[in-house]
Amino acid sequence: MKFVTMCLALVCAFGLTAGASAQQGPLRITIEEGIITPLPFAVPTFQAETAEAGQLAQDLVRVIAADLQGTGVFREIPSSAFIAQYTDFNAPVSFPDWKAINAQALVTGAVAVTGNSVNVKFRVFDVVSGTNIGEGLQFSGTTDGWRRMAHKVADEVYSRITGEGGYFDSRVVYVSETGPKNQRAKRLAIMDYDGANVRYLTDSSAIVLAPRFSPTGDRVLYTSYATGFPRIYVLDIGSVQQRVLESAEGTMSFAPRFSPSGNTVVYSLSQGGNTDIYTMDINSGQSVRLTNTPSIETAPSYSPDGSQIVFESDRSGSPQLYIMSAGGGEAKRISFGEGRYGTPVWSPRGDLVAFTKQNAGRFHIGVMRTDGSEERLLTASFLDEGPTWSPNGRVIMFTRETQGEGGASSLYSVDITGRVLQRVNTPEGGSDPSWSPLQQ
Amino acid sequence: MRSLGIISALMALALPQIARAQELSAAERVAFGRSVAACWNVQQDAAAVTLGFELDRAGRPVMQSVRLLRSGAGTDAAIVAAFSAAKRAVLRCGAKGFDLPVEKYQQWRNIELTFDPERMVLR
Missing domain, CATH: 3.40.50.10070 (TolB, N-terminal domain)
Structure with missing residues (x-):
């Protein structure tokens, strides 16, 4: 019995000595908690x-x-x-x-x-x-x-x-707004990301909505009510020339967005009271229907690699976010929190989806992982909507509208931590921002 | 013969006690880690990096000794930025010397610090 005790003691001693011997190397420590200060x-x-x-x-x-x-x-x-x-x-x-x-x-x-x-x-x-x-x-x-x-x-x-790309040498196209709330004149404008060098791209003779930059920053898609019904136009920023993207008679097309290649436009088309998502080859005008449900499918946005589309649908009874293949097919719901979700936009980094959320009488700009996890709300106000990503995927610009008859729309930006919220100075009211890629 | 065996065993038991006395305690390690973390300004999604460096007897980092030993996934630019941020943390908070027990200098003369921001991302 004593023999066993002695053996155990020696084994223990060896183990501890070996451990102490290992300490003669560098002191190894892992730090997982730092500070986030400017x-x-x-x-x-x-x-x-x-x-x-x-x-x-x-x-x-x-x-x-x-x-x-x-x-x-x-x-x-x-x-x-x-x-x-x-x-x-x-x-x-x-x-x-x-x-x-x-x-x-x-x-x-x-x-x-x-x-x-x-x-x-x-x-x-x-x-x-x-x-x-x-x-x-x-x-x-x-x-x-x-x-x-x-x-x-x-x-x-x-x-x-x-160690990340910047976003300062970039531009924003948006809807400039003037006049009272019930009679607001809207025209497309382009500016530096910080609100400088504003230039108007259209006049205010027709209501214009939702401008969206091309991946190369030289063209803009937008929706215009020039004919009394929403139709999609493409505008060349350099020449300010525009043309309509033809759609079938009796239909309304809106919510356009370029594919990452710039050759395809994904958009919503409403026909006979039903709204579905389509793509159109921007050169040939040939269109393909991606969804076919009796619910409203809108606000499509491509993943950066062009393989998937995130969009908004009320097929479950309330507006929620879904992801489907870029070629259409079965969609997977990714939003499950309380409230209504809309206007999803895929981050240029591919890791997050920004969205508008309405819940308990308040609007929020938020982000979630592309599988719907880690939802975080970055803002809260009477009305926040329409997020757009900075080229490096670190900042989101959006529209904030104030309450009441005199309520006005302005552009704001918030970083993805939600800590840095700033108003973007524009000469008049502004809404529907779309952030360009970095300029070449 | 039997008593000699018992003494050997007791000596073997005593040796690690001496070695352990020279080691930094868990509290001392945690305090050191916290003192560096206080200067580590983390960027979103920064790469994990491991730095090696030497401290002088006053606990001050020897600047020329600070080097990148290992890095996690990330672009070259992200790793350089993560290394720079970690190096700044060591040099800034160590400028007046880290509070370490001088009698255990051989235990903390050479340091390997891993800066892993994964738990801080998106908070």
Whole structure:
């Protein structure tokens, strides 16, 4: 019996020693809980390399800072807190001065203006480690396009620090609204993502709805009531030329959206009181019916790979979200929460579906996984609807309408955490936004 | 002979007690992890990365020693960004030295820290 006890003791001793011996290697720890706070950055006014560049250097920096700050991922440190005087793009960076004000990232740059030409160069630094983040980069353009250059710089900074594509050098097409609620004039407008450079694409002689960008950002689909009934048009943004996509007489077509290839349009067609989903080859005009049910099927949106379509249907008795193959066939319901779901839009990353939800007298913009799991509501108001994704799938823009006779529509954006909700400044009211891909 | 065997066994039992005394306690490990996490600014859907680095006796990271050992799935840009964020966390929170017991320096001189954001995603 004693022999057994001694053996057990030795075995235990060996096991523990081996364990202790393993501790002579590096200390291994896994961290799963961090913080989500905006990263403090500094962007001093760029060096003006020519006399004409002074104002532009300030303007560029204001746009870059606003882009980054607006993501909620970054927090700008005001220039009043700066210790270092930044005057020379090629001078060594005094990291202790930037560390002292708790900057973690630093963007420096220089601008040269010659006649109508602008050259912007910049560098991004990790202040904590005192190193460059990537190589210096420069963009050239014209003075008219200075905002785009600022957005491109901001996209590059965002991408280098987060590892994701940016979304600042993009545009939004939307319905501009003026006049009282019961007699509102609507026309298509296009603007930079931040509300700058608004340009009107149609007049307000006919009601227009639901503009949708093509995958290359050069065309827009929309629904117009020019004939008294809804019909789908395609508009070339460069030439502002438009043409109707023909559909059978006596039918109404609406809710169009491009396929990822840009060659096909998926849309709703109403005939004899029934609404189903169809596709149309945009060149030949040949259409294919995808659903055939007595219920209302609408608001189709392709997955980024073009293989599936998410759409809204009331086949279960109330509007819910469904996914089917891009060729049609059996659909699978993905929304099961309380309330009514509509206007689903597949994320460009492919991982989420954004939607409008109405429940208990309130409207919400929300997201869920494509299998319907992990539903999260990002907003709540009297009326929020019509989400559209930023090119990188991190931000959603939508329409918010205020209550009452004087209620007005405005554009808002929210990031997918729901933490950063912002109004998008437009000269008039706005609704039905559609976000373009990043510009080429 | 029998008593000699018992002494051997007791010595064997005592050795791991000495080794364990030099190890960081669970509380010390958790406190260290938390002190780094306090500076780890997580991006949505960031890649998981494992950093290796050395600490000096004052608990300060030796900057040149910070290196990427392993990474999870992600694009090159996502991994570089995740590595940079993890490195910033180590350097920022360790700038004044992590609070670690100096008598156990050999236990925490070399560190492997895995930053795994999966549980934080979409919250």
